[in-house]
Amino acid sequence: MNGVPVLELKGLTKLFGGLAAVNDVSFKVREGGISGLIGPNGAGKTTVFNLITGVYKVTEGQILYQGKPIHNQEPYKIACGGVTRTFQNIRLFKELSVFDNVYTACHLSANYNLFESVFRLPRYWKEDKLLKEQARSLLQIMGLEERQELTADNLPYGLQRRLEITRALALKPKLLLLDEPAAGMNPDETEQLMRLIVEVRKMFDLSVLVIEHHMDLIMGICEHIHVLSFGCTLADGSAEEVANDPKVVEAYLGAEEEK
Amino acid sequence: MEYIQGIAILIGINLIAVLGLCILTGFTGLFSFGHGGFMAIGAYISAIMTARLNLPFSVAILAGGLSAGLISVFIGQLTLKLKGDYFCIATMGFGEAVRVILNNVEYCGGARGWADLPKLTSWWVVLLLDIVCLVLTWNLINSRQGRNLIAVREEELAAQMAGVNVFRFKMIALIVSAVLAGVSGALMANYLQFLRPTMFNMAKSTDLTIMVIFGGLGSISGTVLGTILLVSLPEVFRNFAQWRLVIYGLAVIVIMVGRPKGIMGGMELTPAGIRKVLAARRAKAKLEAEVKAAEQGDAA
16 A cells, blocks of 8 residues: 555444434545445435545544545536536536536536636637547547447436546546446346446546446455444455454345354 | 617616626526625716716716725625625615615715716617627626636535635625626616616515516526516516516516526526537436446346
């Protein structure tokens, strides 16, 4: 392990009224690594994502991104800082074309201001062209250029997931959070997705934190896994360690009966 | 001829306010039932400047637009954090508040109204301002800022996660719409030469919003079309006196049932806009053909 972890949670707690949705959770995501966050339904995995991305305010504890605290910042600031995500229930800009979805998300790569847009000053022309090129090359890398004119809503399910990841990549993130990217996919598609995640990590030089229920995917690509149950940490370690942890097996399958 | 020109001027004046609402409602997804209030502010400011202070009309228009914009900043600070329909209700309250306040300002004629304002709005001023506003709103929408507005409309949370400062862009849309409503009000005051607070009641605000929806949310060409049709329709049918409002209502209902997204919903009547729609259709047909072929392949 070299240097500062890209993401570090320290004693993270989130209370909804009296309910601790996330209770004293701590873990790290290594720079350039792929980490998994797993746990039974209602364990608080998505809540952790919402805390990291600033959708919810943190009750207690700290979230450090590249060593600096980011908790309780405005969500858009966290995103601009380089933490982007996808959603469990896909949230695309449905009525826009595939191209426009990505074109929109590329906006941070340009600097022209409102005045320059409205009066079409030179910087608008120069930089907007670059945005278009960036969107086009991203779509090509992610294998979506053939479908770029299609309305996002009409994309097949698997490609919608892919588009959501592409849109997240348009912000040039350093940390990508994937919330159940394989939900509703068949084993074939899951396999493809696994390869895609590994490729993306290498190509874009980023770190990934993924929530998933497909154990093949998690065990296949994650170097490090953190297990949650009812908001608390249940286990933490490599895929093998976690898979053999009796507490994890119990949480997923129920306790073994005494013989 | 003069009659037709009169209708054209009314269309032109309304178009400016409706273009602003098109940015707010059509592209950013915020519904307002209080823009009559911003129009009233522009109208009364312009009337004060031209009738009481004898300032030039250009200054009056500018001041009308800017003061409406300034007030929208306060309104926005207070209401833009509200979710969904609450913003709409807050704007409704704002519009009514402006009207009631104006009822009690004797300096501006109060509830009885204010007559004999100077007639300064000419056909050429309206046409020029229409063209300027059309070009500027078009440029706004087709820029990274404009795409951010659309992202807010489409999926607010996803927009935030894509680094869009949702509050800021909602504010931009509100300010733009308020400034344009103010300019439109200023032109109105110095065209009709008469102002009364009830001219800017909720019916006026909803009229403006209906024009945007009728023409099609998220379409500037639709907004232009909607404004032309809905302003001229009651005039064209003026001979049928009591029936004209029925026809107006019917036209709105027919559009809402037949084309729920409005006449142009999301499309633009420009070569590039038409190409885009056709390309999307082609892409969809191609995808469906491929899926079908794959299914037949599986079956065989």
